[in-house]
Amino acid sequence: MRKALAIALLLIGSIQSLFAEHIKGGEMYYEYLGPGAAANTSQYRVTLKLYIDCNANSAGQLDTRINLTVFDKNTLLQVPFSPFEAPTTGDQFLRFDPASNPCISNAPTDVCYRVRSFSTVIELPINSSGYTIAYQRCCRIDNIINLTPRSNAVGATYMAEIPGTNSLAEAYKNSSPRFLPNDATAICRGSNFTLSFAATEPDGTDSIIYTFCSGFMGASTDRPNPFSATAPPYSSLNYQSPYGGNRPLGGQVTIDPKTGLISGIAPFSIGQYVITVCAYEYRQGVLINIHRKDVHVKVSDCIPLQALLKPNYSYCDDFLVTFRNEQVNPAGSVYTWDFGDGTPPVTTTDLEGRVQHQYADTGTFTVKLKVVLAGQCEDETVTLAKVYPGFYPAIKVQGTCVLLPLQFLDQTTSRYGAPAKWSWDFGDETTNNDVSTQQNPSWKYSTTGLKTVTLTVESDKGCVGTVTATADVRDKPPIHLAFKDTLICSIDTLMLNASGNGIFSWSPAYNILDANTPTPSVWPKTTTTYTVTLNENGCVNTDNVRVRVVDFVTLDAGPDSTICLTDTIQLAPQTDGLKFEWTANPAGGYINDATAKQPLVKPDGTTTYHVVAHIGKCWEDDELTIRTIPYPTARAGADTLICYDDTASLHGSMVGYRFLWTPVSTLSDPNNLNTLAWPRRTTPYVLTVYDTLGCPKPGRDTVIVNVKAQIFAFAGNDTSIVVGQPLLLHGRGSDFYEWMPPLHLNRNDIANPVAMLDDNFSYELRAYTAEGCFDLDTINIKVFKTAPDIFVPNAFRPGGTRNNVLRPIPVGIATLDYFCVFNRWGQMVYRGYSPESGWDGTIGGKPQATGTYVWMAKGTDYTGKVVMRKGTAILIR
Numbered sequence: 024m025r026k027a028l029a030i031a032l033l034l035i036g037s038i039q040s041l042f043a044e045h046i047k048g049g050e051m052y053y054e055y056l057g058p059g060a061a062a063n064t065s066q067y068r069v070t071l072k073l074y075i076d077c078n079a080n081s082a083g084q085l086d087t088r089i090n091l092t093v094f095d096k097n098t099l100l101q102v103p104f105s106p107f108e109a110p111t112t113g114d115q116f117l118r119f120d121p122a123s124n125p126c127i128s129n130a131p132t133d134v135c136y137r138v139r140s141f142s143t144v145i146e147l148p149i150n151s152s153g154y155t156i157a158y159q160r161c162c163r164i165d166n167i168i169n170l171t172p173r174s175n176a177v178g179a180t181y182m183a184e185i186p187g188t189n190s191l192a193e194a195y196k197n198s199s200p201r202f203l204p205n206d207a208t209a210i211c212r213g214s215n216f217t218l219s220f221a222a223t224e225p226d227g228t229d230s231i232i233y234t235f236c237s238g239f240m241g242a243s244t245d246r247p248n249p250f251s252a253t254a255p256p257y258s259s260l261n262y263q264s265p266y267g268g269n270r271p272l273g274g275q276v277t278i279d280p281k282t283g284l285i286s287g288i289a290p291f292s293i294g295q296y297v298i299t300v301c302a303y304e305y306r307q308g309v310l311i312n313i314h315r316k317d318v319h320v321k322v323s324d325c326i327p328l329q330a331l332l333k334p335n336y337s338y339c340d341d342f343l344v345t346f347r348n349e350q351v352n353p354a355g356s357v358y359t360w361d362f363g364d365g366t367p368p369v370t371t372t373d374l375e376g377r378v379q380h381q382y383a384d385t386g387t388f389t390v391k392l393k394v395v396l397a398g399q400c401e402d403e404t405v406t407l408a409k410v411y412p413g414f415y416p417a418i419k420v421q422g423t424c425v426l427l428p429l430q431f432l433d434q435t436t437s438r439y440g441a442p443a444k445w446s447w448d449f450g451d452e453t454t455n456n457d458v459s460t461q462q463n464p465s466w467k468y469s470t471t472g473l474k475t476v477t478l479t480v481e482s483d484k485g486c487v488g489t490v491t492a493t494a495d496v497r498d499k500p501p502i503h504l505a506f507k508d509t510l511i512c513s514i515d516t517l518m519l520n521a522s523g524n525g526i527f528s529w530s531p532a533y534n535i536l537d538a539n540t541p542t543p544s545v546w547p548k549t550t551t552t553y554t555v556t557l558n559e560n561g562c563v564n565t566d567n568v569r570v571r572v573v574d575f576v577t578l579d580a581g582p583d584s585t586i587c588l589t590d591t592i593q594l595a596p597q598t599d600g601l602k603f604e605w606t607a608n609p610a611g612g613y614i615n616d617a618t619a620k621q622p623l624v625k626p627d628g629t630t631t632y633h634v635v636a637h638i639g640k641c642w643e644d645d646e647l648t649i650r651t652i653p654y655p656t657a658r659a660g661a662d663t664l665i666c667y668d669d670t671a672s673l674h675g676s677m678v679g680y681r682f683l684w685t686p687v688s689t690l691s692d693p694n695n696l697n698t699l700a701w702p703r704r705t706t707p708y709v710l711t712v713y714d715t716l717g718c719p720k721p722g723r724d725t726v727i728v729n730v731k732a733q734i735f736a737f738a739g740n741d742t743s744i745v746v747g748q749p750l751l752l753h754g755r756g757s758d759f760y761e762w763m764p765p766l767h768l769n770r771n772d773i774a775n776p777v778a779m780l781d782d783n784f785s786y787e788l789r790a791y792t793a794e795g796c797f798d799l800d801t802i803n804i805k806v807f808k809t810a811p812d813i814f815v816p817n818a819f820r821p822g823g824t825r826n827n828v829l830r831p832i833p834v835g836i837a838t839l840d841y842f843c844v845f846n847r848w849g850q851m852v853y854r855g856y857s858p859e860s861g862w863d864g865t866i867g868g869k870p871q872a873t874g875t876y877v878w879m880a881k882g883t884d885y886t887g888k889v890v891m892r893k894g895t896a897i898l899i900r
Contacts, residue, residue: 044165047136048074048206048297048318049181051156052199054225059146065195070142071109071158071181074206074318077116077135087111089141089158092252096187097152099254106251113140117207126400127209128353131323134207149195153187155255161247164319168294169266178241179317180257186311194311198225200302202283202316211325213291214350218320220283220300229306233283236301237268238317260297271298272322288350295319326353328402330394335407339414339486342383346408348376348392357395363388363408382410385439387485409485413438416480416488423497423524424562428465431494433480440484450474450494468496499564500525502557508569510601512576515639516546519568525559547572576600578636580645587718588651591625600636600643607632626651652718655679659710659726666796667733670701673726679712705729736790738762738802740859745835746808748885750778756790756798763787780806811835811884815842818897821864829853829878829896830861836882836890844896845877852876864898873900 049072056066069091079085090106115138121130147154161178170177186194200222210216224231237259242249265273276287278300290296299317303310331349338344346360351374358376361368364383371378376394388410393403417434431449435442442462449466451457451474457466468474474494481487495501505520521527521541529538533551537543545553550571557564579597586592591613594605598620605617613625624632626649633646656678665671675682675696684693689706691699700708705727712722736756744750754760754774763786765771767778778784784804791797814832821827831842844853844862852871853862864871879893 044162045076045079046073046160046163046179047076047295048316049158049179050202050316051158051181051183052201052314053156053183053185054198055196056144061146061148064146064148066144066146067185068142068144069107069109069156069183070112070140073139073141073160073181075137075139076164077118077137079137085139086141086248089160090250090252091143091145092157093145093147094155094157094254095150095152096155096184096255097150101251101254102147102154107143107145109141109143111139112142113138117204119207119209121209124209126328126353126396126402127211128326128328128396129323130325131209131321134209134321134323136206136318138204147185149188151187151189153190153195154185155182156185157182157252157255157257159241159249159252161242161244163297164295166294167297167319168290168292168322169263169271169296171261171263176244177260178243178247180239180241180252181317182239182255182257183314184312190309190311191306194306194309197229197304197306197311199312200224200229200231200304200314202300202302206318206320208320209325209327210289210320210322211327212289212293212322214289214327215329215331216286216289216327218285220278220285220298220316222283222302222314224304226306229304229311231283232280232303232305233278234280234301234303235269235271235278236299236315237262238297238299266296268299272296289322293322293324295321326351328352328356328394328396328400330392330402330404332390332392332404332406335409335485337409337411337485337487339412339482339488341412342410343379343381344408344410345377345379346390346392347373347378348394351375352394353396355396359393359395361391363390385411385484411437411439411482411484411486414482414484414486414488416478416490418476418478418490418492420476420492420494421524422559423495423500424559425468425471425496425498426562427560428467429494429496430465431463431476431478433462433478435480435488437482437484437486440482440486442480443483444481446479448477450476468494471496471498498562500557500559500562502555502564502566504555504566504568507567508571510571510573510599510638511547512639512641513548513572513574514641516544517570518542518544519553519555521555521557521566523557523559523564525557525562528556528558530554530556545570573599573638573641576636576638576641576643578634578643578645580632580634580647583648583650585650585652585717585719586626587720588628588653589625590651590720591623592649593621593623594632594634594647595621596634596636596645598636598643600638602637604635604637605632624649650717652716654718654720655712655714655722657682657710657712657722657724659708659724662727662729664729664731664794666731666792666794667703668701669796670699671728673698673700673708673728675710675724675726677710677712677722679714679722682710682712685709685711700728702728702730731792731794731796734790734792734796734798736788736798736800738786738788738800741803741805743805743807743832743834744780744885745811746781746806747779748811748835750780750804750885751837752776752778752786752802754788754790756788756800757792757796759791759793761789761791763789778804780804782806807834809834811882811888811890813839813880813882813890813892815878815880815892815894815896817895818899819864820899821870822900828861828863829876829898830855831858831880831882833858833882835884837885838883840881840883842880843878845879846871847874847876864900870900871898873898 051071054068059066088110091109092106093102117136119134159180163177202222205219239257273290278285297319302314304312359368359370360378362380369378388408390408391405395401415436419432419434422429445462447459449457453469476492476494479489503522511517527541529543534546535543552567552569554567577599603620608631612627615623629650631648635644658676660674663671687693689702707725707727709725734757739753760774762771768776770776783806786802788800812834819826819829842855846852852866875895875897881891
């Protein structure tokens with residue numbers, strides 16, 4: 024049996040080594056050595072630098088030799104004698120030393136690469152298309168943040184390209200660029216950082232352009248270390264949005280195409296990210312090679328010290344300005360600001376270095392910031408503060424006609440300086456040329472509709488502001504009328520009112536004065552419709568105003584009515600009047616608007632309301648009476664509190680004719696003022712009372728029966744301990760506790776007493792509230808007279824009625840750290856952390872074969888001692 028266990032553990036180790044996720048990047052480069060031994064051939068030394076997890080330590084992770092597969096770029100076929108074997112030529116560790124930079128708080132201690140080099144010399148015929156050299160391996164490190172899925176099944180392909188003669192006649196005499204080793208660095212989340220991907224160019228005459236690009240997938244878990252690589256082209260990695268090959272660390276990180284320096288603000292998610300950089304190699308202006316390197320960098324939960332400010336700031340609102348560092352520094356950082364105006368420097372320990380400063384006058388000031396941490400780390404920077412408050416961008420749009428250009432006026436005001444630069448966007452959806460840098464430009468639209476016009480204006484003092492306006496482009500000029508239908512008395516004169524851009528004229532010429540103005544006066548004796556015409560430089564629009572004429576006012580204040588006292592009612596007279604005056608008799612009560620046609624009123628008692636309605640100089644009056652009756656009286660009683668599943672007594676009273684309780688589903692007798700209620704949750708009960716005195720509405724009162732939440736006492740799962748071992752009980756369920764009997768307990772009135780038992784025992788837990796609500800539970804404790812141990816049956820039968828799950832039986836064990844089961848191939852088929860669960864003999868729902876399986880368990884007893892056990896169990900079907 025011990026031999027079987029050893030074999031199983033060996034298989035587990037070998038399988039995990041073979042598939043282990045250990046690759047953290049790679050780069051393949053080559054050096055031209057000169058002509059080969061055969062005619063028309065060249066020799067190259069090809070080197071692969073493979074970045075490996077520093078914890079890799081087994082043969083499956085640390086290959087001693089690799090195979091390099093060479094493909095003709097024209098036919099994509101392997102060349103003769105390929106693949107070429109490359110032995111190990113170097114092995115070094117690149118680590119970030121936290122002590123090397125004490126200015127980083129919480130500096131990472133696990134940034135490490137084991138760089139294993141493999142090299143060989145190959146001889147290839149000179150051809151026109153060139154060659155692709157490739158190496159494939161599985162697997163990359165697990166849980167890469169910017170890839171999807173974050174699985175360790177992601178392989179890698181590393182490649183190099185040797186150019187042929189079709190690009191340049193002697194392009195094959197090329198030695199590829201080589202990236203400088205500068206990978207073990209601290210990148211802190213949400214902070215500015217730089218990372219150099221600069222490369223050397225051995226030939227000395229070629230130029231290099233750098234860019235982010237996609238890494239390649241490679242070998243899989245089925246063939247983790249293939250003898251030959253597959254032929255190109257190779258599949259790009261699957262990136263997780265918002266990341267991509269061209270933005271591996273998000274949109275705030277860029278690479279300088281000339282220097283290869285990566286900079287920006289690191290993402291906030293902590294973890295590993297894969298970065299691939301392509302170095303485009305040009306010779307005499309011709310692209311001859313694309314060299315690439317990818318490496319997995321870690322974004323850590325650290326904070327670097329940095330004084331970081333933008334090149335300049337414009338303060339255009341106030342002389343009181345706010346400064347802050349552009350990133351949060353480690354706690355304890357001290358910021359010293361010199362505001363450049365002769366005032367004393369200011370020091371702050373604010374996390375962002377935030378300070379406010381009141382400038383006495385305008386000007387452009389050189390501001391200096393110095394940040395010091397622990398007296399030994401410091402950084403400083405300078406910026407310009409342009410203080411010129413009182414800058415207010417504004418736009419005015421003139422014109423509306425689609426046939427004519429619209430005029431746009433910059434109406435920006437500035438207390439200091441003047442507008443100096445303008446950038447207009449006219450919002451014309453039919454073209455991209457609807458822009459201007461003039462101060463007051465014009466633009467002719469080809470379509471009608473609402474256009475969003477945007478102006479960005481800058482003053483000669485550096486203040487910049489953006490403002491938008493809406494241009495309403497129409498085929499006709501808009502006419503705005505104060506009213507389109509109105510009523511006058513035959514003895515009145517009325518002024519019409521229109522507005523818009525252009526020339527106005529009115530018709531017909533019947534009883535009208537000033538007909539060629541926007542505000543003529545009319546006095547028709549019969550109902551008349553007047554038409555207004557607006558002409559804006561040839562764009563013409565018309566509209567109408569109807570003037571209805573009456574000789575007298577019609578008015579009916581409405582019928583008398585009865586309402587409940589304290590109610591509000593809306594008066595609704597039938598009338599064609601335009602203006603109103605309401606009064607009440609007796610005076611008092613509430614009228615929300617005595618000049619409204621339909622006011623809201625709340626009379627204190629029976630009241631008569633008088634109304635006068637006007638149409639110009641004509642008027643009429645009328646009145647109505649509102650009678651009030653008090654509401655019926657309902658008293659539901661005082662609110663009460665009951666335990667869950669208990670009963671409350673309701674005691675109602677009334678002054679009225681009849682009553683009803685709601686809801687009725689939890690009442691013993693809803694037709695009785697004194698009844699019983701048994702709600703399961705807090706419930707309001709409403710007592711509704713009616714009478715026959717004339718108030719058409721009922722009186723209501725509410726009593727709330729508050730129900731305490733149900734208590735679920737839990738004394739803990741039944742357990743096993745060993746004699747003489749203290750057992751900490753874990754009760755829960757309410758506010759107060761009582762354990763019975765109190766024997767062998769240090770206390771019996773707390774949730775977590777300690778029991779010292781020398782034989783099997785049971786406790787009953789009473790969990791209760793201050794109101795007396797309670798629940799009970801029991802725990803049974805089995806006491807073994809042995810040392811703490813973990814027992815596992817030696818056989819189980821899935822699907823049977825008994826012993827159908829393989830589970831551990833911990834005795835005297837406080838916590839079970841794990842329980843694992845392995846098959847004979849060393850594959851883990853189950854892992855659990857609770858003695859209540861176990862293995863049911865399946866993997867992914869698929870039943871496993873009859874046979875012997877290895878189990879391992881680890882736990883901690885109540886004294887803190889670790890207990891580890893292993894053994895075998897037979898699965899029987």
